[in-house]
Amino acid sequence: GQNIDQPTEMTATEGAIVQINCTYQTSGFNGLFWYQQHAGEAPTFLSYNVLDGLEEKGRFSSFLSRSKGYSYLLLKELQMKDSASYLCAVRDSNYQLIWGAGTKLIIKP
Amino acid sequence: DAMVIQNPRYQVTQFGKPVTLSCSQTLNHNVMYWYQQKSSQAPKLLFHYYDKDFNNEADTPDNFQSRRPNTSFCFLDIRSPGLGDAAMYLCATSRDGGSGANVLTFGAGSRLTVL
Numbered sequence: 001g002q003n004i005d006q007p008t009e010m011t012a013t014e015g016a017i018v019q020i021n022c023t024y025q026t027s028g029f030n031g032l033f034w035y036q037q038h039a040g041e042a043p044t045f046l047s048y049n050v051l052d053g054l055e056e057k058g059r060f061s062s063f064l065s066r067s068k069g070y071s072y073l074l075l076k077e078l079q080m081k082d083s084a085s086y087l088c089a090v091r092d093s094n095y096q097l098i099w100g101a102g103t104k105l106i107i108k109p
Numbered sequence: 110d111a112m113v114i115q116n117p118r119y120q121v122t123q124f125g126k127p128v129t130l131s132c133s134q135t136l137n138h139n140v141m142y143w144y145q146q147k148s149s150q151a152p153k154l155l156f157h158y159y160d161k162d163f164n165n166e167a168d169t170p171d172n173f174q175s176r177r178p179n180t181s182f183c184f185l186d187i188r189s190p191g192l193g194d195a196a197m198y199l200c201a202t203s204r205d206g207g208s209g210a211n212v213l214t215f216g217a218g219s220r221l222t223v224l
Binding site for chain 1: 151153154199213216
């Protein structure tokens with residue numbers, strides 16, 4: 001079967017750095033996405049990785065290692081508004097999106 | 110602004126009473142999706158349309174139906190809602206279904222409560 005694993009919940013301090021990991025086992029790989037979802041709202045796109053390495057976008061960066069089936073989302077200079085769930089999704093060989101259950105990130109002052 | 114709009118945002122229905130949720134888009138995207146998301150769970154794909162081609166996921170219950178009368182609109186019909194159908198229903202669109210950084214744009218969701 002296909003599977004995406006993420007930690008259920010993480011806590012971090014305002015101003016700090018946090019890394020959210022995602023491991024995947026899918027039938028084929030055609031890209032990995034990170035979405036942010038605030039409570040009760042729709043997911044919004046954060047980043048896309050299809051080649052190995054780091055993609056940086058402001059305070060957010062995403063890393064991919066295809067050989068290890070692994071990605072992480074790095075959030076720097078955390079702000080209270082970053083409190084949200086972060087969803088990892090992988091597009092498989094059939095171009096279907098396989099979603100993780102999300103990591104709930106709690107930011108404390 | 111181009112966007113995906115879902116109505117209603119909140120829907121309360123009684124057990125077994127049919128419900129229709131709507132989604133409209135001004136992005137001119139050819140793919141539209143309906144997802145069901147329960148609390149702290151991954152979004153679960155129910156259906157998607159590639160233009161007028163309807164694709165039903167194998168494990169989507171028969172209780173759920175969908176219509177796409179034109180490019181801009183899509184509807185989700187729940188014929189006889191049960192307590193287990195209480196969830197957030199998310200509509201999303203994309204330019205195409207496959208290659209490239211094909212990003213999904215989501216609507217704000219319709220939260221369904223079944224009494």
